[in-house]
Amino acid sequence: MRILFVLNIPYAIEPHGVMLLSSICKKAGHEVHLVLLKKENLLERVKKIKPQVVAYSVIGSEIDIFIKADTELRQYLEEADTKVFRIMGGPHPTFSPSILDTMSLDAICQGDGERAFPTLLERLENGGNLENIPNIALTSAGATLREKLASADLDAQPFADRDLYYSAVPYIPRTGLRSFVASRGCPFHCTFCYNHVYNKMFEGCGPLLRRRSVDNLLTEIEQVIAEYPPVRFIRFFDDTFSLTVDDWLREFAEEYPKRIGIPFYCLMRPNTFSEEAAGLLKKAGCYSLSMAVEAGSESIRNTILKRGLSDEDMRVAFERARRWGIKTYGNTMVAVPGTTLEDDFNSLEFTRNLKLTVPTFSVCSPSRGTELADYAIEHGYMPPDADMITRFSAESPLITYTNKEKKIQARIACLGTLYCTVPAFLKPLVKLLIKSPLPIGLARKAGFSFAVFRIATCLFPHAIPKNPITILRVAIDGIRYFW
Ligand code: SF4
Structure with missing residues (x-):
């Protein structure tokens, strides 16, 4: 067909x-x-x-x-x-x-x-x-029979068809960045995320976490290195790269440097990033990682968002990453249902104090079907027929904020990275911009360009093409598609 x-x-x-x-x-x-x-x-x-x-x-x-x-x-x-x-x-x-x-x-x-x-x-x-x-x-009632693939099924699959995508998007192979998935599933219950909904939908259909074998994963990476050069940086985008220190992580830390030896980025959680995990990831070649902040207050983080992470967990994890020389990325949400603009500014300050290499911000837009959306509707923060489509720097869909507050929150999403990374004496200036009538479109272009620049240069520096003409072509493509 x-x-x-x-x-x-x-x-x-x-x-x-x-x-x-x-x-x-x-x-x-x-x-x-x-x-x-x-x-x-x-x-x-x-x-x-x-x-x-x-x-x-x-x-x-x-x-x-x-x-x-x-x-x-x-x-x-x-x-x-x-x-x-x-x-x-x-x-x-x-x-x-x-x-x-x-x-x-x-x-x-x-x-x-x-x-x-x-x-x-x-x-x-x-x-x-x-x-x-x-x-x-075949009907909107949903599938009557559901199944999840098991770890063995993941290993049995052919490797992803990169030709299909790279020929459609030629600027990707010009960068040295290639992405891979090692596992599927996440057992945590963050209320804004779809994983808890997915886990409920597919309850009884197999284990929550399915993982490819280390050998299967590394064989794919070796094949990609041979077939799609140059590969200078690897991005693993599993929801959580490692939940605990286990035989899989130990084998990965042993084999990856021997067989691949290319710096990589992965996603972790502050509570899974233990001292031992940090040591193994560093040994493997982890250059940068993501750990979401989501909220600057412990009660919002744990009561409304159900992250199960104390302020101390957050400080310890980011300090640990600095100590091991691993760069960090993390996103913080503003406009969480049941919170105020003052909470948003507290989150901004809390995130700055964590000293992430690249912090980003987004406006919380609860997705239909998640526990957070149900909570927002139940408490009258959001009408049941609200547009629940996530748009990262758009104004909040909640009815509890004034228009002026929504615009300030959108500007925090755009300029938060700048606020958290400028020297302390420039903080009042960025705050002034956030509270000013600066058009959101302008704030988005300026703020996102700065964030993307920092992501590229601080988190994935090896992926930046070596040839200046290629850099220009990649930048033009990026501007064409994303601005
Ligand atoms: S840890 Fe991340 S992926 Fe897992 S449920 Fe929470 S937000 Fe979702």
């Missing part, structure tokens, strides 16, 4: 879900194409490729863009009296299955698609019954 995968933005982090499905589909003999809505017109590509299946991969904040592109496609298909099977996968349909009705899709995939999608294609090809495929829903 001819399959056209559809993504929105050419993100610098490779879309592993789509790349993996592409490998699996190609192995099964299907023809695979990719379109990026930010770069190309979906309808034009459909007319050219004539796919039998269009597969959208969507995160919540992008849904409006997909609805617009799909509406145009649907109109064309109706007028041309042509049938194309339209399916959507990714976090949005997993947690908001009603999108199936909203867009009149043929199906959605909830959760893992590596077994579900090829089964669906096989049945489509052979005219079989599409009912009862685990993780595939």
Whole structure:
């Protein structure tokens, strides 16, 4: 079959879900194409490729863009009296299955698609019954059968099809950065995150955490180093790279420097970043890591957000990273339901005092279905029909703030990195900018450019291309797609 995968933005982090499905589909003999809505017109590509299946991969904040592109496609298909099977996968349909009705899709995939999608294609090809495929829903009620892949299944999969993405986004391979996933799942219960919803949805379908073997992971990295040079920095983007010091982490710390020896970045939690874990990560070659701050007050962090992390946990973890010479990144949210603007400024100060290498800020926008969204609606902080689509520096959807407060919060999201990294004598100046009527668009461009510059130069410096012309081309592409 001819399959056209559809993504929105050419993100610098490779879309592993789509790349993996592409490998699996190609192995099964299907023809695979990719379109990026930010770069190309979906309808034009459909007319050219004539796919039998269009597969959208969507995160919540992008849904409006997909609805617009799909509406145009649907109109064309109706007028041309042509049938194309339209399916959507990714976090949005997993947690908001009603999108199936909203867009009149043929199906959605909830959760893992590596077994579900090829089964669906096989049945489509052979005219079989599409009912009862685990993780595939044909109505907005959601999938009746659900399954999670096990660790052994993750090892048995082919490696992600990087050709598909790199040929569509040529600026990515020009940088020295390559991304990998070592595991899936997170057992924590942060109320703003979808993991607790996912864990409930897939309860009884297998373990919460599934991990590839160290050998399988390193073999993929070795292959990518050989096939897609130059590779100078590795980014692991598992939700939490290591939950505890175990045999897996010890083996990784032993084998990674021997077989790969390239600096890397990963995501941790302050409570999983123990002294022993820090030592093993450093030994392996960890150059920088992410540990989210989320809130500057212990009670907000633990009562409303259920992070289970004291202020002391936060201070100890970031101080430990500094001591081991590991650079740090972390995000803090403002406008958390049930909090005030004063809390936001406290969070700004708390984050500054943690001395992260690159702190960033975002406006909290509770996602539908999460415990935080239920809490906000229950307490009257947010109407039940609020637009619950995460847009990082947009104004808060909560009704408890004045318009002026919402604008200040949005400016904190844009200029918070600057505030936390300037010398102390410049703090009042940045605070003045945050409270001033500076247009959000301008604050966003200036603040995000500064944050991206710091991320590139402080967290992933090895990934910056060596050739100045390549740097310019990468920068132009970045500005074209993200500004
Ligand atoms: S630790 Fe991170 S990934 Fe895990 S539930 Fe909390 S926010 Fe989500």
